[in-house]
Amino acid sequence: MRVKNIQPVYFSPTHTSAKIVTAIAEGTDIIVNKEIDLTYPCADQKVISTDSLAIIGVPTYAGRVAPTALERLQKIKGDNTPAIIVVLYGNRDYEDALLELRDSVKQLGFVPVAGGAFIGEHSYSTEQFPTAAGRPDVSDIQIASEFGKNIIKLLNQYADIKELPALEVKGNFPYKENKPKTPATPITIDELCTQCQYCIEICPVETIELKEEIVSDPEICIKCCACVKECPNGARVFNTPFSEFLFKNFHERKEPELFYCTR
Structure with a gap:
């Protein structure tokens, strides 16, 4: 199965999702198109062709895909397009986010072929209460790059995307309930x-x-x-008191979890 180019897509306010998507793209050693950055509102709808490989990265909020990211993903459509799905979480847990992203991109016309849950510095991390500070770090980037390389090797084993088995990832359905938003701001x-x-x-x-x-x-x-x-x-x-809570309860380093579309 031949991939002509890589199409990075991400929602990444603090650049963690962007860093991992970029590292995966570079690891494929295939021509990379200009990224589609959904971090800011965009009016145009984009269709990603069948011969591209999309890499779609989003942050998690409380174990689900960030709602704004999910909303903006609706602007992106696939045409039976293979996709690598990626979630970034702040060292607590990604829970149902990767499953939710898999199901969402399928509805948009993509065929998920691999998935990864990576760790990024938590939004609430501070100097006093650091949680996953500085991540993704050198090790994370190396894992992401190798992930991209391995996915291309996997796809090269198949003549057609229809031959690929369904991608299985961690998570539960129905997804974890989104709690009502608590208004707050810096x-x-x-x-x-x-x-x-x-x-x-x-x-x-x-x-x-x-x-x-x-x-x-x-x-x-x-x-x-x-x-x-x-x-x-x-x-x-x-x-926010959650900065100290996260620091005390989720300081132990977690590593990326990777999923491939294999039998």
Whole structure:
């Protein structure tokens, strides 16, 4: 089964999903198309052809695919297109997210051929309470690259995508219930803020604005903490007791879990 090119697709406010998708793509040693970045709203619908291999990466929120990522994925359609599915989680658990992503991309016209659950620095990780800080790290990137190489070897064993067995991944259906959203948002430390407005530029849901000071709407904020991690002056902070909870209970290093479409 010949793959002509690789099509990276990701939703990645803090760049963890993007790093893993990129590493997998580079590991295939096949021409890589310009990435489709769903982190920010896009109007155009895109169809990925049958002779491409899509690599679709999204973060998990509480053991499910991030709702905004799932919503924006609807803009991407496959044409019986093979796909590698990837979820990034913050060292706690990905629970039903990979299964949910598998089922979702199938409905969009893709054929999942492999899946991976990788670890990325938790959105709530802080200097005081670090959870998976700095991940994906060198080891994660190496595993991702090798994953890409192995998938191409696997696909080369088949003459047609119809010959591939169904991909089985961990997870339960019905999926874990999404709990009602608790409105919350990072705040601005005024004395550190220069009002450069970079946080406004990078917010994936466009909820940050400059009034007399930088503010964001807790009803819209998805708590990705991109503005916290990217602020050049450390002026955005998100104070949540979950930072300490995660640090105390999920500090032990977890490793990526990989799934292949094999009999």
